[in-house]
Amino acid sequence: MSAQEERHALTPPTALYDHVLHLLRDSPGGVPSWRGYSLPQKTATSAGSSSREEAKSAIREALSPLPDDPAILHRRFERLGIQDRHRHLINSIVAGLPLPAERLDAARTLGRRLIRTGTTAPTVTAGIALLGRLGGPEDVPHLSVLGLFRDLTGIAVKALDILDRRSAGVVWLAVYARRDELQPLVHALWTGDRQAMRTELVALPASPRFVSSAVARRISEACLLSDLLDDHPSDTHLVARAGRLLVRMGRSRDDAADLLGYHDGLRVYNSVVSRAGLLPPTLDNTAMLLSLALDMSSGTGVLLDWPPGLRASLLDSLGRLLAEPRWALAGATASNAEQRRRVDWIRRTGRQPFKSRAASGPFRIEVVAGDPADREPVETRVLIDGRPVVPAVFGRGPAHSPEYLLDDGRLRAGDEPREVQLAEANCTEGCCGALYVRIRQDAHHVVWEHWRQTMPGSREPTPELPAYRFDAAAYGAEVARAETDCSWSWRARSIARLIKAGLVEDPGLLSRWDASRGWISSGFDDPDTAVVTFWYVPGLASGRPERADSPLQFRWVITDDGTTPESQAAAALRRLAEEDPKSYARVCGGSRERAEELGFTWPDSV
Template identity: 30%
Template sequence: MIQAAAGAVEDLDRLCEQMRTIQYHWGLRLENADGELGLEPETIRTIALHLLRRGVTTLELMTGLDLLNAVVADEDIELIREIALLQGDFGYAASKLLKTRSHPGQSLHWLAVRSSLPDQTTYTDALAALSAEDIESLLAVLDVADLVELLRMMSHRSHTPTWIKGSKQFTSALALAAKRPELFGPGPSGLTGIAQVRDDLLYGHSAFLDIEQGLRASIARDLLAALQAPEACALVSAALALDPHDSDAIWLHQYIERANDNEGDFPPGLAIRIAVPAPATRQPPRTHLVADGVPLVTSMFDLGVPDNPLRLLHRKQGLRALAEAHEVWLSEADCTEGCCGVLAAQIRRDEAMGQVLWEVRATRSRSEPARFAFNADEYDAEVARAEEDRSWEWPALRTARLLNQRLREEPSLLSRWDCRNGGAGSSNSDRSIMGLFLWHPEPPSRDRPWLQFEYQVEVLDSITIDSGAVADQVEEVVENLRSTDPKSVGRVCGGSQKHAEALGYPWPPSR
């Protein structure tokens, strides 16, 4: 079909018309267009540009990008960037083309600041991998506001780019921006940016700038002062007045209230800090482990982020130290443990020395494990404090925690309906919903059909958690489970058509 369109404009228009009748599938991608088609480069370029300029379907545009891959020129950069703004697969394919052009950092940065998560990650990943020459070319044209925004965007990634480590340019920009908060942008989104950059300075990539702990603490205090300024608090109050259940405004209010002026002055030993990323990031809470002022996970593991406190602190033994060593996962690779491993710590207590000993290693790395020794009394006190701290929860998450506890105490609430508890929870991306996941008749098994159901309850977000209201909500769910089969009110969210048919449920699941 493509070879036949190598001639006049009308042939190219006819190619577009034909392609519009074909449903797009990734299997139609051209991996090696110049070799597969046997056409001259000039002809391939003509077809590619026609598809990109006149195409209206995914197949036309993706084929155009695939064809252009072999014959792309600097003059195509503007067109490629415009198509990349369609996001998704378009952005990923376009970024591969842009990385081969002059000054790729400028194009990738241009796209990153115009994209929302998760599409932004496509460009920040590409920026992180740029050569020293290409990143220097980009940084040369960025002003202070651009530099701190680049730090903010990079804070969402697991891997610390080499060009952040030891950078004097970013350190100077961050110190200046902390004194001039208007550089973060206007309104609540600017305040959110300040909070994100502050957390990154304390626990993330920016902790590895060319920065001493005293300066790090000073900049953190300046950033907090900007958030606590009367005009900033007035912005948050106005947003809450418009919508008292606005999770992003609630998050900002709580961040400002809970942040500590002394956060950058980490004591010797282990400090445990729980941080909830802004809801707009769609990321779960993180348990930051700071060893002698250094963020442990960020420094040792570039494949994942610090683990959720619900797992790290509250599953089994957590971080508590006994004479017998036990292993704890501090971070799991973004792609799962089975693929790229975890950062794991062997924890044990040495009573004779009065110490808690950690041996930390990345399971898929050949590097020697890192060893830490903490004063046992101080360690125990810090772990106990972190375990007792529930100030980071939101109403739906606390409801889920207490419901899980109740279901463990009364397993018959679900077993009477031939269900098993898959866990109640609430996502940071939708903090007004508590979801209870159920297996029927039991967790996945090769020996019998199974389905997964989700039973949802609305629990509106709020600045403070009303313990009585949470307890009432849990009781209401429990009473419903006593009298009503949750499968009759929940939605199927896992399984297969074969299993659904065997168990007598419709497929596909309702949305």
């Protein structure tokens, strides 16, 4: 062995805690670099567990019995081949490890020694998990520092969520807030500068591209938003920002757990609504307050642990405020298309959350169109006993659109049971699952039963849900009411729905051109357009389709011309009857090879 190798062998590795402290001291202002830090080294072992079950067995063996000396646990992990990639298993197993009362102090001491002296991710992970169960306020600074390692952030934040929500939020944002626009706020949070926090919080961009539901929750926790509001009761800019953060947390596109897991949610709702009258009646503030009301009446906000009467009282207060003339005139001078869409949305939707409170019964349907400035989806919210089903039992994406659930009659009950997908994860079912229920009529009742959640790759059992029975006559009347109520819809969306209804009634309008109906709705990028898509397969009309497995998709965009939706839809259907739509629609899907083979231009944007 060379002299240099001998020195390296005799020099113990640096504790991970000391390593990250060194990195922090070298960072400008002692503020962590964006996205945290990488672990200095990976745990290398000559042997490793080849399967998840083998790894779990090895981790349990290493932890039994739980030693007092961190070095013993380190050697056990090393001998049994426990590696960095097993850290989430370690965290899970330690979290559920039986600990007799007489061993709690020893286990807490071991956890503290592991996080301060551990040199590998597995041993430090075990320490973090122990302190998530047994730690106290004195452990928060050490866990916060270790959480700056990207590989340990999730585990450290989970422990901090139990011990100190504010610190958990600061660490989470320091590593995961990936927008440059959020960095000044992260700097203020890390340094604990309350005045800078307030300034940067108010200056945050309003777009959901910058503030998702998870970011909104972590910002609110890290800033101690409820305390900040109490400290500055007349700061209307802060009140408006707090309201927008609540709206973000309640977004149906994101995880319902963000709002439901925000412990100060009720305090912030109360502060915002009670001070809403101080806000200037701008278009932004009107949209924010209306969005809050929609969420409190039929969205995720319903599911918070409201004291008796408080939610109704806050909704009544918002209803009275938004009915005042000065608020009703907000946006009257809209100067661009986006503002006009927002004003129209407020006009259509402005009384919905307050009227719906008068509705009663165990089964209710609310079609809710969200703020068009945020590109919120239109969703068919089903409420059972006053509680919205999708965020209550699924929470990974919005309820399906009325075009899917209502226009196609999927919620109608019949003698033959029908399984209906009520919601799909925003990222697709194949990624994060979907929610299904079976609907059937049983004499004078409609039964919702056999609930099913899909969650690809999940090892956790899905919660079992009870069967619900509704009076058949009342159920049918509510479905019929929702199917015919188009008050939520704007002009282009109505045009699209009427075109779709015409094609459902007469599918030959498309099939004569070797085409079949695809997605039809208002445009996502331009909600003032109706978009008709269809699939083209040569020979489809004759019953001899050519290469049906390689269809081309076409897209036809219809711009609202200001005439009635009925006349525009009728004109579109006449054109489909008289002209081959492939001559005026554009290819938008399929394959370049197939498009060129059939003589169509493949768009560069696909």
